[in-house]
Amino acid sequence: MKNQEIIALCKKGDRTAQRLLFDEYYNYVYTICFRYVQNHHDAEDVVSIIFNRIFKYLDQLQDFADNGIKKWIQTISINESLRFLKSKKPIQLSDDFSQFNLTSNEKEEIDQSEISRIKNAVNELPTGYRTIFLLNVVEGLTHAEIAKYLGISINTSKSQVLKAKKYLQIKLMPYATR
Amino acid sequence: MQQDNMENKIKSVFDSIDDWDSKEAMSRKEAIWNSIAPDESKGKSKPWLLLALLGMSLLGAGWYIGNTNIFKKKSPQIEQNIKSEAANAHLMAIAQLESTLLSKKQQLDSLQKINKNLAFELNVLNSRMTQKEFEQMKSNTVYLKDTLYITEVKVETRIIEKRISDTVLVEVPILAELETISKVVDNENVNKPDLQQEAVKAEEVSKSVQFNFTETEYSNK
Known part of the structure; x- marks a missing residue:
């Protein structure tokens, strides 16, 4: 069945078609959501909201190609995840570089695998830096798009990403030569 | 670590979730589907x-x-x-x-x-x-062991009656026998009596006193 047919049936409220779409994009949506909310309990709630919105606003979808659907679902997923984060605690953006823990304790991290080291370094970033960095590097959004999502200026987005990258470089540099 | 290389690694790390998180996601799938149905x-x-x-x-x-x-x-x-x-x-x-x-x-x-x-x-x-x-x-984990009494221990003294034996045998020597024995002991040094004869005599002595009153004897008197 083609995407267009599945979506047409979904719009009519066909549960089988909706299940097909759900199965197809569940992992993708969950991964995006979990990246921002960072716990499964909240992710469950937010993914549920995301799929409700997907089925509700399917009329707005215009590009029925795989990439088009994926991009549209990604937008909804990011929007809802960020909305959830804001509802819990306003995302604080700071220019104060001193709040980073720049001391790289080699002894402390010597036994960690590279993946967990990278994860820990990114997760140690304050929520604002972390969110903007992930939106830019992982989701591949432009600073203009990030600014639109978070209601900040493009320059703020740029400076936050720059500082986050600098911090991660300092944190992860000692292991680059190994 | 080159900047681009680092970004690529971070992207690959965050583009997917690890096995444990993936299992957790799958375990919640049906619940999520039911909530959106x-x-x-x-x-x-x-x-x-x-x-x-x-x-x-x-x-x-x-x-x-x-x-x-x-x-x-x-x-x-x-x-x-x-x-x-x-x-x-x-x-x-x-x-x-x-x-x-x-x-x-x-x-x-x-x-x-x-x-x-x-x-x-x-x-x-x-x-x-x-x-x-x-x-x-x-x-460094130290496990402490202790005994915890949930209720106070009570010591009770109980007297339990128990029958040790059913039959109590008390041997009471007959008076006549005692007299015979004492006589024997007394006369031991004077003349040694025939013990067998003495025993026969003792047997002849009645162990109980019996009065036989017959009408004839009574009338004779």
């Missing part, structure tokens, strides 16, 4: 239920009014009042349910907040704890 039966049953309740309450009110002879005098104003009262009762019930739901949601929110904080603290601890420290922490 529009339950049509529920949606339809609610207005019907409300209408049925409203209708029943109106019937009840009508029956009450009829029985109390107000029915005939019923004005449109009274009818409207009855309807609005029933509707008010339902609205109040709905408002009460909504307030309960709100408080439950608030409780859930606070629990989630605590959970998130704890998860964050655990993450920080995990990230900072090296294997060595972890081993040290494990080795």
Whole structure:
């Protein structure tokens, strides 16, 4: 069945078609959501909201190609995840570089695998830096798009990403030569 | 680590979730699907239920009014009042349910907040704890043992009667035998009596005193 047919049936409220779409994009949506909310309990709630919105606003979808659907679902997923984060605690953006823990304790991290080291370094970033960095590097959004999502200026987005990258470089540099 | 290389690695790390998280995601899949499935039966049953309740309450009110002879005098104003009262009762019930739901949601929110904080603290601890420290922490764990008496121990003294033997045998020597033995002992040095004869004599001595009164003997006397 083609995407267009599945979506047409979904719009009519066909549960089988909706299940097909759900199965197809569940992992993708969950991964995006979990990246921002960072716990499964909240992710469950937010993914549920995301799929409700997907089925509700399917009329707005215009590009029925795989990439088009994926991009549209990604937008909804990011929007809802960020909305959830804001509802819990306003995302604080700071220019104060001193709040980073720049001391790289080699002894402390010597036994960690590279993946967990990278994860820990990114997760140690304050929520604002972390969110903007992930939106830019992982989701591949432009600073203009990030600014639109978070209601900040493009320059703020740029400076936050720059500082986050600098911090991660300092944190992860000692292991680059190994 | 080159800048681009580092970004690519970070992208690949965050583009997917690890096995444990993936399993967790799959375990929640059906629950999520059920939560997004529009339950049509529920949606339809609610207005019907409300209408049925409203209708029943109106019937009840009508029956009450009829029985109390107000029915005939019923004005449109009274009818409207009855309807609005029933509707008010339902609205109040709905408002009460909504307030309960709100408080439950608030409780859930606070629990989630605590959970998130704890998860964050655990993450920080995990990230900072090296294997060595972890081993040290494990080795530093001291298990304390103690005895805990839940109730006070009572010591009771009990006297239990027990029969040791069924039959008690008490040997009482017969008086005549005792006399014979004493005689024997006394005359032992003078002349040694024939013990066998003595024993025969002792047997001849009656062990009980028996008086035989016969009529003949009595008349002879």
